[in-house]
Amino acid sequence: MKIFVNGKEVQFTPHGEKYISEVLVGFKSWLEKNGFYLESVAVDHVFYHAGNITELAVKKIDDVEKIEVTALSKLEIEFIQYTLVRNYFSALIKAIDGKNQDALANLASQYDEIQKTLSLNVKFAQGDENKLELMLKNPSDGDNPEAIKNAAASIVKLCESGLEELKKC
Numbered sequence: 001m002k003i004f005v006n007g008k009e010v011q012f013t014p015h016g017e018k019y020i021s022e023v024l025v026g027f028k029s030w031l032e033k034n035g036f037y038l039e040s041v042a043v044d045h046v047f048y049h050a051g052n053i054t055e056l057a058v059k060k061i062d063d064v065e066k067i068e069v070t071a072l073s074k075l076e077i078e079f080i081q082y083t084l085v086r087n088y089f090s091a092l093i094k095a096i097d098g099k100n101q102d103a104l105a106n107l108a109s110q111y112d113e114i115q116k117t118l119s120l121n122v123k124f125a126q127g128d129e130n131k132l133e134l135m136l137k138n139p140s141d142g143d144n145p146e147a148i149k150n151a152a153a154s155i156v157k158l159c160e161s162g163l164e165e166l167k168k169c
Contacts, residue, residue, distance in 0.1 A: 005031075036072065041056075084114070
């Protein structure tokens with residue numbers, strides 16, 4: 001069995017592991033000790049997101065030819081998160097400007113996922129996230145589109161600033 005991390009082959013000698021899940025638990029621990037996080041795994045060209053590898057608990061090592069692990073550093077994850085949040089709020093501004101009710105409804109339905117990302121890495125002044133959450137509960141009913149747009153523009157600016165800081169690292 002060959003194992004690759006971010007495209008580079010690594011040496012692996014089983015130490016009693018029988019199942020792929022046991023190998024991945026060890027790799028995940030090793031990655032985290034070195035400042036990386038398991039993003040995804042491909043086992044014989046079948047892709048699994050890191051949070052969805054439970055079915056590999058029954059896949060035996062002897063039945064696998066190749067494992068490809070994708071790992072991301074904390075900086076890479078933060079960069080992706082800032083970009084995701086910036087793009088979301090940029091789209092929100094465009095939807096408000098264009099009075100696109102379908103886009104607003106779609107963006108509102110995605111807010112719970114964006115909120116998780118907001119709480120992870122994007123830093124806001126005290127209370128800004130809560131005010132934004134209240135405004136975005138149902139942005140399609142147009143209670144105060146200008147306030148939503150202003151809050152979104154502030155977040156876009158914060159994300160762009162965060163991205164610039166990360167690029168310096």
